[in-house]
Amino acid sequence: MATVIITGGTGMVGTLLSKMLIDRGDKVIILTTQKKLSHPNAQIQYVYWQPSQQLIDLNFGIDSCSIINLAGAGVADKRWSPARKIEIRDSRVMSLQTLYQAIATKQIKANKVVSASAIGYYAPSMGILHETAPADQHFLSETCVLWEHEALKLQALQVQTAIARIGIVLSQDGGALKAF
Secondary structure, X not given: OOEEEEEOOXXXXXXXXXXXXXXXXXXXXXEEOOOOXXXXXXXXXXXXXXXXXXXXXXXXXXXXXXXXXXXXXXXXXXXXXXXXXXXXXXXXXXXXXXXHHHHHOOOEEEEEEEEEEEHHHOOXXXXXXXXXXXXXXXXXXXXXXXXXXXXXXXXXXXXXXXXEEEOOOEEOOEEOOOOO
């Protein structure tokens, strides 16, 4: 049984991923900005964190785990005012900075991290794009570049790090289909 920490675990992707991990026998720890959450399944534990303050509950520590980082304000949830753009960017960057700090101080001993990014990294194209394609120069791509840069810093802490550029999320329960 593996232990997996999920940031963004209360969102649509995180909720489905948590269920899949539990079904295969893993323990899931969800870092959440909501205080005092509990789950009826003992295999899911909630731990309070506040990335804007670089804080993870000081009573929490773990000796061995993997991390799946899905944290970030929803890009389609609200109109992109200048303040909202800052929130979108900072929610991603600060989450990874908080994880870095927790790993560097050995509060969390992670051996692997998979960090989300987005296909917004790329310029619009009708052709096939590969992961080596350059980033575009618009807000989402600049956000993705910063997001990925923070994730890759974890390698300096001897943590295997992978980045998953996720596309549009489709589900009958939400995501891009919710509007229809």
